[in-house]
Amino acid sequence: MTTQDNKPLTSNDVQLTNREYKYGFVTNVEVEEFPKGLNEDIIRRLSAVKNEPEFVLEFRLKAYRHWLTMTEPKWAHVAYNDIDYQDLRYYSAPKKKGDGPKSLDEVDKEILDTFNRLGIPLAEQKRLTGVAVDAVFDSVSVGTTHQDVLKEHGVIFCSISEAIREHPELVKKYMGSVVPYKDNYFAALNSAVFTDGSFVYIPKGVRCPLDLSTYFRINAAETGQFERTLIIADEGSFVSYLEGCTAPMRDENQLHAAVVELVAQENAEIKYSTVQNWYAGDKDGVGGIYNFVTKRGICAGAKSKISWTQVETGSAVTWKYPSVILKGDDSVGEFYSVALTNNKMQADTGTKMIHIGRNTRSRIVSKGISADESINSYRGQVKILPSAEGARNHSQCDSLLVGSNCAANTFPYIEVKNKTATVEHEATTSKISAEQVFYLKSRGIDEEGAISLLLNGFCKEVFKELPLEFSVEAVRLLEMKLEGSVG
Amino acid sequence: MLKISDLKAKVADTEKEILRGLDLVVNEGEVHAIMGPNGSGKSTLSKILAGHPDYEVTGGTVNLDVNFRARNLLEMEPEERARNGVFLAYQYPVEIPGVSNAEFLRASFNAICKAQGADEMDPLEFDDFLKTKLKFLDMSESFINRAVNVDFSGGEKKRNEILQMAVLKPRLAILDETDSGLDVDSLRIVSEGVNKLRSKDNAIVLITHYQRILNHIVPDHVHVLYKGKIIKSGDKTLALEIEENGYDRIIREHNQA
Numbered sequence: 001m002t003t004q005d006n007k008p009l010t011s012n013d014v015q016l017t018n019r020e021y022k023y024g025f026v027t028n029v030e031v032e033e034f035p036k037g038l039n040e041d042i043i044r045r046l047s048a049v050k051n052e053p054e055f056v057l058e059f060r061l062k063a064y065r066h067w068l069t070m071t072e073p074k075w076a077h078v079a080y081n082d083i084d085y086q087d088l089r090y091y092s093a094p095k096k097k098g099d100g101p102k103s104l105d106e107v108d109k110e111i112l113d114t115f116n117r118l119g120i121p122l123a124e125q126k127r128l129t130g131v132a133v134d135a136v137f138d139s140v141s142v143g144t145t146h147q148d149v150l151k152e153h154g155v156i157f158c159s160i161s162e163a164i165r166e167h168p169e170l171v172k173k174y175m176g177s178v179v180p181y182k183d184n185y186f187a188a189l190n191s192a193v194f195t196d197g198s199f200v201y202i203p204k205g206v207r208c209p210l211d212l213s214t215y216f217r218i219n220a221a222e223t224g225q226f227e228r229t230l231i232i233a234d235e236g237s238f239v240s241y242l243e244g245c246t247a248p249m250r251d252e253n254q255l256h257a258a259v260v261e262l263v264a265q266e267n268a269e270i271k272y273s274t275v276q277n278w279y280a281g282d283k284d285g286v287g288g289i290y291n292f293v294t295k296r297g298i299c300a301g302a303k304s305k306i307s308w309t310q311v312e313t314g315s316a317v318t319w320k321y322p323s324v325i326l327k328g329d330d331s332v333g334e335f336y337s338v339a340l341t342n343n344k345m346q347a348d349t350g351t352k353m354i355h356i357g358r359n360t361r362s363r364i365v366s367k368g369i370s371a372d373e374s375i376n377s378y379r380g381q382v383k384i385l386p387s388a389e390g391a392r393n394h395s396q397c398d399s400l401l402v403g404s405n406c407a408a409n410t411f412p413y414i415e416v417k418n419k420t421a422t423v424e425h426e427a428t429t430s431k432i433s434a435e436q437v438f439y440l441k442s443r444g445i446d447e448e449g450a451i452s453l454l455l456n457g458f459c460k461e462v463f464k465e466l467p468l469e470f471s472v473e474a475v476r477l478l479e480m481k482l483e484g485s486v487g
Numbered sequence: 488m489l490k491i492s493d494l495k496a497k498v499a500d501t502e503k504e505i506l507r508g509l510d511l512v513v514n515e516g517e518v519h520a521i522m523g524p525n526g527s528g529k530s531t532l533s534k535i536l537a538g539h540p541d542y543e544v545t546g547g548t549v550n551l552d553v554n555f556r557a558r559n560l561l562e563m564e565p566e567e568r569a570r571n572g573v574f575l576a577y578q579y580p581v582e583i584p585g586v587s588n589a590e591f592l593r594a595s596f597n598a599i600c601k602a603q604g605a606d607e608m609d610p611l612e613f614d615d616f617l618k619t620k621l622k623f624l625d626m627s628e629s630f631i632n633r634a635v636n637v638d639f640s641g642g643e644k645k646r647n648e649i650l651q652m653a654v655l656k657p658r659l660a661i662l663d664e665t666d667s668g669l670d671v672d673s674l675r676i677v678s679e680g681v682n683k684l685r686s687k688d689n690a691i692v693l694i695t696h697y698q699r700i701l702n703h704i705v706p707d708h709v710h711v712l713y714k715g716k717i718i719k720s721g722d723k724t725l726a727l728e729i730e731e732n733g734y735d736r737i738i739r740e741h742n743q744a
Contacts, residue, residue: 442568443591459585
């Protein structure tokens with residue numbers, strides 16, 4: 001590029017203004033909730049409300065006791081107010097009427113309406129075709145669609161609470177096997193107090209006939225959301241899983257600390273896609289979700305594959321590194337990410353690829369877009385252990401700056417303990433230039449269209465990894481977040 | 488079609504005037520060449536006609552006939568100018584990474600169609616349409632999926648501008664130093680493309696430093712721009728005179744007058 005092409009935009013040329021967050025409404029429902037505070041009694045009560053077997057309560061208590069010995073990590077490139085863990089509520093759920101709904105059509109109308117407004121119709125006649133949805137509202141799953149079709153194929157897709165009751169042997173075997181409760185501060189906290197989330201089991205040789213999707217909605221105030229998701233793909237199976245997240249606009253920060261564990265056996269493939277749009281706070285940085293998430297998958301069997309694709313556009317503070325442990329020989333790990341920050345958002349996100357098996361391969365494509373006064377950091381670790389003969393990794397981290405008050409950082413950590421391995425890392429930083437915008441405008445395209453073309457061009461490699469209906473949604477989300485106007 | 492009267496302009500946020508009372512009338516079917524030494528204001532003129540925000544008009548008028556009525560071009564946004572048939576072929580075409588030529592041109596074509604009340608094209612239809620244009624200009628189909636101007640050679644960038652012109656069919660095309668940086672063969676190919684697009688309904692303003700492109704695209708009128716004003720106009724022989732004697736003699740005559 002000539003310097004002329006590359007002239008940066010000043011904030012006067014093009015401003016990315018924040019359209020109103022359209023998911024910011026609050027639903028009025030009668031709730032059952034716990035008092036604020038965290039102690040062993042709260043955990044026992046939580047476990048009792050959920051009718052959990054003894055082994056789960058023990059898991060929770062061990063995690064809680066370990067958590068008490070830990071301190072909150074401060075190494076991420078983010079700054080936020082201290083979280084008072086005693087000032088949070090650890091359980092809030094819509095009040096059940098009688099025995100509770102027997103089918104989705106009996107779910108409280110207010111809640112069905114909420115999901116309708118979010119574009120996730122749950123009622124039988126209106127539900128999305130081709131996607132089975134588990135809808136999680138604060139601390140509970142309110143229902144899962146298309147159960148019948150999935151059952152025919154032997155696929156288990158339900159809330160983790162239901163899985164604990166109905167399939168305890170699977171939960172006992174796998175929960176905590178990828179992310180042990182001792183893993184980190186937020187994983188320990190989640191292990192102690194997790195409320196709901198999704199559970200997926202794909203039997204041997206089954207290609208899941210539908211995309212599976214969980215939609216997480218935070219509604220209650222002063223309540224943390226601690227979801228836990230566990231996906232197991234048995235030998236030779238395939239599943240594509242999507243998650244979406246939104247929350248009301250509130251002035252105080254809310255904590256969301258999730259744990260996601262994926263297990264891919266021999267020849268199995270898991271494709272996990274996220275479109276994260278938690279409330280990010282206002283333009284002065286007031287309010288928004290603290291999104292502190294531990295996501296990790298293990299390619300346990302040979303020739304298995306795990307692929308993370310994420311579009312992160314929300315949350316005030318994000319701390320998230322979806323990772324893959326490449327244990328099986330010839331297994332493949334992928335990470336495709338678009339992280340957009342504007343206003344005063346802070347994101348510290350990336351991945352870890354741990355190569356253990358022979359000829360394991362990993363690919364990292366990270367696209368960070370920062371605007372306004374936001375800070376967007378990529379943090380990634382590629383670790384090749386001595387056993388990983390012939391392992392290969394390719395990482396590409398591109399940052400796009402919009403305006404001159406934002407920041408982008410790249411923190412790659414590379415550790416290679418086997419000489420036959422190949423590790424490549426590329427990084428670029430660029431700006432949307434006024435010349436590019438003018439060029440497109442002089443061809444009849446308006447400013448909004450011009451910026452949308454430029455952003456899509458920048459994110460293309462990641463968007464093409466998303467399931468079709470999600471990639472349309474992702475493009476729309478970026479356009480909505482970043483609307484250009486001549487200042 | 489285009490009437491520029493007493494146009495004065497400067498670079499925004501500076502005091503130095505670059506155009507100092509420029510007059511020009513361009514009619515349908517005409518090709519005008521604007522020549523001049525470096526720094527005379529040639530590129531500024533092209534940028535101002537396209538609506539570049541780095542320049543500020545301080546005086547004069549520019550009218551463009553739209554549906555037989557004169558409209559003030561200077562009041563239009565850049566995209567509105569394009570939608571009303573104004574096209575600038577850039578001296579330095581801009582790179583748009585990740586966006587294919589087909590995506591870009593379809594967005595542009597459809598934006599213009601929509602503004603003019605014509606039907607928009609879907610991606611498949613548009614690809615076929617684009618292929619006919621590539622064939623017309625004797626260009627390779629590889630241009631369809633390549634990212635706009637990314638890793639293009641100098642010649643390819645200029646040809647890509649002419650491809651855009653063929654797709655968008657402007658009524659008024661301003662070619663800003665389209666000949667600069669081109670070797671003899673590329674110059675011939677680009678010029679042939681432009682000649683194929685000449686018609687009695689459109690007009691071309693050719694901005695150039697050198698006469699050599701005018702051997703290929705023969706102008707009806709030639710103007711010499713100097714210090715922001717047109718100091719001499721004539722037919723194609725004026726360009727030959729410049730080729731032979733340089734700009735000095737014309738400038739001297741002008742200074743004496």
